[in-house]
Amino acid sequence: LFFFCLFLLIILGTRLWYLQVYKYDHFKQRSEENRLRIIPISPNRGLIFDRNGKVLVDNRTSYSVLIYPVKITPELEKKVELLSKKLEIEPKVVIQKLKYAGPNSPYPIDIKHDIDQDTISYLLENRLILPALTIEHTISRVHPEKSLASHILGYTGEITYDELKDLKDKDYKVGNNIGKTGIEKSFEDTLRGVEGGHFIEVDSIGRKMRTLKTELPTQGNNLHLTIDKDLQRRVEELLEGKKAAAVVMDVNTGEILAMASKPDFDPNIFYSRISSKQWGEIQKLDNPFLNRAISSYTPGSIFKIVTTAAALQMNLATEYRQFYSKGYFNIGKYRFGDWNPYGFGWVNLDKAMAYSIDTVYYELSLEMGINEMKKYANMFGIGVKTGVDLPGETKGIMPDHAWKMKYWKMPWFPGDSVNSSIGQGFIHVSPLQAAVMTAATANGGKVLKPRVLKSINSKAATDKIQILRRLKVSKHNLDIVKKGMRSAVTYGTGSALKRLPVEVAAKTGSAEDPPNKKTHGWVVSYAPYTNPKYTVVVFWQNGGHGGDIAAPIARDIYKYLYKDPIAKVEPTKKK
Incomplete structure (x- = not known):
């Protein structure tokens, strides 16, 4: 009996050493991820001007719906389906984004750009349906002259999963915008800037406890074109x-x-x-x-x-x-x-x-x-x-x-x-x-x-x-x-x-x-x-x-x- 109890103690001690010492860094990181959230601060994308300093592409402030990664459950899927009807997006698109990001990511996922005031009011009134949802200021592009030089200037759009894989070393995240055609694509690295964020600590149900730090964004570079x-x-x-x-x-x-x-x-x-x-x-x-x-x-x-x-x-x-x-x-x-x-x-x-x-x-x-x-x-x-x-x-x-x-x-x-x-x-x-x-x-x-x-x-x-x-x-x-x-x-x-x-x-x-x-x-x-x-x-x-x-x-x-x-x-x- 003595040796049996000794054997059990050795096994228990070994397991405790494995969890508390050998896997310390792993569980510390998971603990940090579970309590840390980052509210992104979008950088101003660089403006585009003609050769004489006249604006060709500008920015405007808009609002986006973001969702923090959470574990996907049947209950969550029902809530996403309910909200998706109001947002006029496919529920499977939201679920796919959540799966790609993983439940431990501290970064929210942009699921709907440029929402109107009615949608904002609806989401604020029903925020308890999905506490992981948030509404944040973002930056949208605007072409004051509409179609003028559209093939040269191009446009931005939401990054695809293939692009995320190809650009995995450039710190893009699900839901980010990226240059798709024209100058917006050719000079993406020059125009995009660096995202900032509020690093906050939350409790087990996602309520903010305190702000740990704030990193301000770096604005993208402005371009002047040869175009008149x-x-x-x-x-x-x-x-x-x-x-x-x-x-x-x-x-x-x-x-x-x-x-x-x-x-x-x-x-x-x-x-x-x-x-x-x-x-x-x-x-x-x-x-x-x-x-x-x-x-x-x-x-x-x-x-x-x-x-x-x-x-x-x-x-x-x-x-x-x-x-x-x-x-x-x-x-x-x-x-x-x-x-x-x-x-x-x-x-x-x-x-x-x-x-x-x-x-x-x-x-x-x-x-x-x-x-x-x-x-x-x-x-x-x-x-x-x-x-x-x-x-x-x-x-x-x-x-x-x-x-x-x-x-x-x-x-x-x-x-x-x-x-x-x-x-x-x-x-x-x-x-x-x-x-x-x-x-x-x-x-x-x-x-x-x-x-x-x-x-x-x-x-x-x-x-x-x-x-x-x-x-x-x-x-x-x-x-x-x-x-x-x-x-x-x-x-x-x-x-x-x-x-x-x-x-x-x-x-x-x-x-x-x-x-x-x-x-x-x-x-x-x-x-x-x-x-x-x-x-x-x-x-x-x-x-x-x-x-x-x-x-x-x-x-x-x-x-x-x-x-x-x-x-x-x-x-x-x-x-």
């Missing part, structure tokens, strides 16, 4: 009602002064409950969340800038070489037509650029081959991401033999080179890539990295202009390309840009987009011709001929830039 708010508004007005995009960029710095995409959306709808009517109106639009300025499309004849530069640099052509334009070009039994079926007779490169004569480029394409064409296209930024500081940019397509075999399981034919030479076939280019290409032509061969961020808290984001590469095209040959673009305005397809208070150089494009009957309309341009400052690119999806529909929009942008309300316009030619 008034110019952005004017460009968007010109694109209203169209599926279109436009880019205005400084050819010497890469700063984007305006970037518009239509249709667009009002980011404010994401910061409060979206009514079924609002969502129905959004659904009627054609991809309003798609930023067409950084999405790629068939470029048509604007690509002839690349083909011309390549032919000159490869010594396949000079400014004096003559080509005979008869309205078509034969390769074996296949005939490739020109947009002008009657042809232009004997022409040089200047006329080929001005009138956008397809057959000249068909001939040059067979002389240079697709590999050289691709080399120069990539050099200009075609088929390569620009590196703009916005999410979602596509790199487009610049095909060759390997690309076609990979995606089409077919060899490359001479006809593919012919189509590529005029920006048809498989080639896809974004309006922003077209702006970078045009800027490199205008500024003497510097391929710039475009950007929309100018400064953080008024301190320059970068002091250096970022030159991605330099065109391996001589100044002499670039001058020939530029002269051809000027001729397109003075007597060719870009005559809509002729009578302005500044000399403009341009190249129009009309890109076929089967099975749609209407072509994509393009114009790429820069001004002034002799001392370039701006590039203006306009793309109108399935809008028609570039000279007819895109060039007049670019004209009106230049009128705004140079403040000439009465610029005279001549009738435009096709292409």
